[in-house]
Amino acid sequence: MTLFVLDGTDAIPWRELAGPLVTAEDSLARLDERLARSPVHEGFVARTHFYDAAAALWLEGELVDVEDLVLHDTHMDIRTPSHELTRAHAVLRARRLIVANRPDWALSPNGLRQLRGRGAGTQDASSPEIHATAAEGAGDEEADESANDDLNDGLGAEFAAIDALLDRTRKVLDGLAAAPVSPPQQVPMGEKNPLVYDPDWDEEERLSDWRAVLNRTTGQPPVLSAALLWDAWETKEPLQHLPWLGQLLVGAMLRQARKTSAHLVCLNTGLRAIPRERRRARDRTARLIGFLEGVTEAAVAGLKEHDRLMLAREQMGRRLRGRRGHSKLPQLVELVLSRPLVSSAMIEKDLKVTTRGALNLVAELGLREITGRGRYRAWGILG
Structure with a gap:
């Protein structure tokens, strides 16, 4: 029995996918329903953005420390950011952008354009057009100055031409004349550098084919459509x-x-638990089953993370009893719940306190230091 035919020749076996599909649907629905009514909903979403961004690079074979990603996001790096770290931060910003917009925004033409980094923007001071305009303006000013000099000395241009001719003659006689060097060719605006992009890689055509799969999966169970879309990508x-x-x-x-x-599913986190041999299997059914199990793993991990945050919130809430109304501890609790870790500099910036005040708040809340360092310390919630 088949449920959906992707290309007219390769059908998806319902018998093999039914079990993993039902499990994934149920787990995902349970997590989303719990988050919809949870007091730690916002903190959960903010934290999982970091974990999923790091997992996205892990799937590509790159290791990004979540601690470095958190500090880089707050512009408080303790070392020079690596290329992998900046890519992970791009994933983090893309996730936030998707969540901040309407549910149908990401798959719209405008959303895809912005997520690909091709959104229309205003020109800045580094744009070639502005540089060209500035160069033309500078050239006009130099021309005006030269004209004034020529008025003062009518033979200046002639003497300059004679000096240039004598200089070229001397170089020729000395055997030092060289062939004129052509300026380096620059890639025209709107074209891709062939050293960076494959000229035969038609992104627009491939993206159009992927969107065709998106249109054909309309009406199927959402998680099954997600599996087909992921496999097509x-x-x-x-x-x-x-x-x-x-x-x-x-x-x-x-x-x-x-x-x-209530949340943007952390597919990278779930797929990280699936062996690469199954995610990259030659058999498409095996790949689809691996994806469905990855969705289940993501939902199960999300439920555990939610329960852990709820327990931590309850424990930290006990320390807030009897505090004054202007105490900074409630704000620190919200900050800790929304970040995998916090540093004293982050607490100072968000809570507007001094370094000593930040350390005192950490001690009062009973947070545990997780780096083991004497400097550049960080605190967080440990399971």
Whole structure:
């Protein structure tokens, strides 16, 4: 028995997918329902953005420390950011952008354009047009100054031409004349550098094929549609330098279908628990089953994280009893729940306190230091 035919020749076996599909649907619905009524909903969403961004780079074979990502996000790096760290931060910003907009925004033409970094923006001071205008203005000023000099000395231009001719003659006689060097060719605006992009890689055509799969899966169970979309992205590879965007778009589709209205599913975190041999299997059914199990793993991990945050909130709430109304401890509790870790500098910036005040608040709340360092320390919630 088949449920959906993707390309007219390769059907999806319902018998093999039914079990993993039902489990994934049930787990995802349970997590979203619990988050919709949870007092730690906002903190959960903010924390999972960091974990999923780090997992996205892990799936590509790059290791990004969540601690470095948190500090980089607050512009408080303790070391020079690596290329992998900046890419993870791009994933983090993309997740926040998807959540901050309407559920149907990410899959719209405008949303895709902005997520790909091709949104229309205003020109800044570094744009070539402004540089050209400035150069032309400088050239005009120099021309005016030269004209004034020529008025003062009518033979200045002639003497300059004679000096240039004598200089070229001397170089020729000395055998030092060189062939004119042509300026380096620059890539025209709107064209991609062939040293960075494959000229034969038609991103627009591949993305159009992927969107065709999106249209054909309309009406199917949301998680099954997500599996088909994810597999199509993995096989077609529409974008050369943004492979991680596929998981976010699949999560956005689930959000658009109201399957996950309270959060953006952390597909990278779930797929991280699935062996690469299963995620990259030659058999498509095996890949789809691996994806469905990854969704289940993401939901189960989310439920555990939610329970852990609820327990931590209850424990920290006990320390707030009897505090004055202007105490900073409640704000620190919200900050700790929304970040995988916090540093004294982050507490100073968000709570507007001194360094000594930040350390006193940490001691009063009973947070545990998680780095083991004497300097650049950080605190967080340990399971």
